[in-house]
Amino acid sequence: MTVSIRDLRAGDPSDAESVARVRRAALPFLIITAEGVAFELSSAHPAKHHRILVAETADGRVIGTAQVGIVYDSPEPGQSYVNAYVDPAHRGLGAGALLLRTAEEHLAARDAVDVYSWVLDEPAPRAFAERRGYHPSRSAHFLRxxxxxxxxxxxxxxxxxxxxxxxxxxxxxxxxxxxxxxxxxxxxxxxxxxxxxxxxxxxxxxxxxxxxxxxxxxxxxxxxxxxxxxxxxxxxxxxxxxxxxxxxxxxxxxxxxxxxxxxxxxxxxxxxxxxxxxxxxxxxxxxxxxxxxxxxxxxxxxxxxxxxxxxxx
Known part of the structure; x- marks a missing residue:
């Protein structure tokens, strides 16, 4: 199945809802709404170079997304982030790898030195990150x-x-x-x-x-x-x-x-x-x-x- 990467369509509520749906499926422990996704993009500081990437199939179904940008308010220059999410029902199609590659190219072009990414503490996500040169640091818990x-x-x-x-x-x-x-x-x-x-x-x-x-x-x-x-x-x-x-x-x-x-x-x-x-x-x-x-x-x-x-x- 062919997967392509594009940016979130600003001003398109249905696109924002698709991104929110993927994030909720991947991380059901967060408050995620379509309105919040749209606001995240529209309110981002210019120095953040924030993008919301979308992975979609040839038939237009959104199966993955990533938040990527520069930590502009850090006292240490060159800090950046990418958090990628793939709908658990559509893993194994290459969406995660494409999202990560696109995000890293965006960050490198803006002189990022270190990139940080949150990864679920499960065997498959950890192996995915480590195969791509990422190294584990501190951990955090979700509580309900x-x-x-x-x-x-x-x-x-x-x-x-x-x-x-x-x-x-x-x-x-x-x-x-x-x-x-x-x-x-x-x-x-x-x-x-x-x-x-x-x-x-x-x-x-x-x-x-x-x-x-x-x-x-x-x-x-x-x-x-x-x-x-x-x-x-x-x-x-x-x-x-x-x-x-x-x-x-x-x-x-x-x-x-x-x-x-x-x-x-x-x-x-x-x-x-x-x-x-x-x-x-x-x-x-x-x-x-x-x-x-x-x-x-x-x-x-x-x-x-x-x-x-x-x-x-």
Missing amino acids: LDLAAAALPELPRDLPAGVELRPGSAFAADPRPLFEADAEATSDEPGDVQAELADYEDWLAHTWNSPSLDKELTTVALVDGVVASFAAAQTDGRTRYASAMTGTLRAFRGRGLAKLAKTASLHRARAAGYTEAFTGNDAGNGPMLAINEWFGYEICATETRYTKKLETL
């Missing part, structure tokens, strides 16, 4: 919570002195305090590639304005009126909820504020009708894994970060 049946911890009747919980929507007029909190928390996240959130307008464009970000379920803990911790929430608008980022500013750590914010968010998510909750954690992030296990989350899959040196064109 049956939100409909979970025995969620109760919120305390009385919050600690000076502590207040607000939804993310309360910051609609001025989200900058959330940007500053996100920037500090992100800088402390474990990972192979460090990112610096320094561009407020860019953050507004691709994070705050994301259609997947649920500002009502996103919960912020303030201490004496200052943003101290937050639990950002994503939803698919139907049944699935995901923790996009949970973080506490350094000056407020050790007070249980992340648990408090996440507890409130999960309770409100269940009340809104969401039945499944997902999150992801670096395998080495023991404190956050412990918090999620305390809520009842269970590991449902693991990814390994693979890396390769590229030769520039």
Whole structure:
């Protein structure tokens, strides 16, 4: 069967839905919608050189896709990424190899030095990556919570002195305090590639304005009126909820504020009708894994970060 590679057709909802369908089939642990796929492309910073590649058969069926681009907000130049997905029902047709080759050519032409890719920790995907010169690095876990049946911890009747919980929507007029909190928390996240959130307008464009970000379920803990911790929430608008980022500013750590914010968010998510909750954690992030296990989350899959040196064109 002949397979060809092209770019996502911007402005074509059916094409975005086809890409979302493939991603959901390959990674059913993420919040993926057609609207989110289209937004990902339209909101990408120019320096990211972001492309969404599509692998399709001769009869026009989309069977694979890849996200590829430059990590433009890394302090180390030349960092890049490619995450390729093939519909499990259509593996073995060469779509993955074609997507990866096209992605690497795109990155090499833009002076990328290191390329990073998340690979499911299963024999076939790992062997595929290693045959193409990729080497394993750190791992991360996907975790799932049956939100409909979970025995969620109760919120305390009385919050600690000076502590207040607000939804993310309360910051609609001025989200900058959330940007500053996100920037500090992100800088402390474990990972192979460090990112610096320094561009407020860019953050507004691709994070705050994301259609997947649920500002009502996103919960912020303030201490004496200052943003101290937050639990950002994503939803698919139907049944699935995901923790996009949970973080506490350094000056407020050790007070249980992340648990408090996440507890409130999960309770409100269940009340809104969401039945499944997902999150992801670096395998080495023991404190956050412990918090999620305390809520009842269970590991449902693991990814390994693979890396390769590229030769520039």
